[in-house]
Amino acid sequence: MIRDIHAMFLVTGIMASGKSTVAQLLAERFEKSVHLRGDHFRKMIVNDRKEVQPDAEADQMEQLLLRYRLTAQAADTYYSAGFTVVMQDVVVGRVLSDFLSLLEDRPLYVIVLCPGEEEVASREAARSKKGYGVWTVSALNGVLHGETPRVGLWLDSTGLTPEETVDAILERVWEEGIVRTQDFGD
Numbered sequence: 001m002i003r004d005i006h007a008m009f010l011v012t013g014i015m016a017s018g019k020s021t022v023a024q025l026l027a028e029r030f031e032k033s034v035h036l037r038g039d040h041f042r043k044m045i046v047n048d049r050k051e052v053q054p055d056a057e058a059d060q061m062e063q064l065l066l067r068y069r070l071t072a073q074a075a076d077t078y079y080s081a082g083f084t085v086v087m088q089d090v091v092v093g094r095v096l097s098d099f100l101s102l103l104e105d106r107p108l109y110v111i112v113l114c115p116g117e118e119e120v121a122s123r124e125a126a127r128s129k130k131g132y133g134v135w136t137v138s139a140l141n142g143v144l145h146g147e148t149p150r151v152g153l154w155l156d157s158t159g160l161t162p163e164e165t166v167d168a169i170l171e172r173v174w175e176e177g178i179v180r181t182q183d184f185g186d
Helices: 019-028 039-043 058-080 095-101 117-126 137-147 162-176
Strands: 008-013 033-037 084-088 108-113 153-155
Touching: 008 019, 008 095, 019 033, 019 084, 019 108, 019 162, 033 039, 033 058, 039 058, 058 084, 058 095, 095 108, 108 162, 117 137, 153 162
Parallel strands: 008 084, 008 108, 033 084, 108 153
Antiparallel strands: none
């Protein structure tokens, strides 16, 4: 258990990259912590939910940014109450800058999980929930590597267990993962 850490972490990557599992295990390493799953805000929309498509229209992007705004507000609220906050969501491409600009300026560490495409496809096939429909692993991975700002710790977790991934994060994040949110503001 890690004591005396009061910070926020964003664990991101493409679907089936291990975000949920790793974020939960990371949060469990801190004495007073919260795991915020951004996708829960998407699932709360009962009627007229817009799923983000590869060529997203304005209303799809508006709902995605609403989800990010709600996550950021919840994270800031928990942080203000003394919690170490581990946020987790698919925040890839240019919207990573948008997401980071929504957060108050606090100690923030960004972790981008980027296992290889074959590993992601294997993980997707093995899990009960399915994230890929109109998106393909290759297309979303292309957005990750081609359009996402290179901020924070980028970790290829191919072949690592979730526990080994968290160990690798905790070894490297303090120097490689720190991000200043004020650099992403207006």
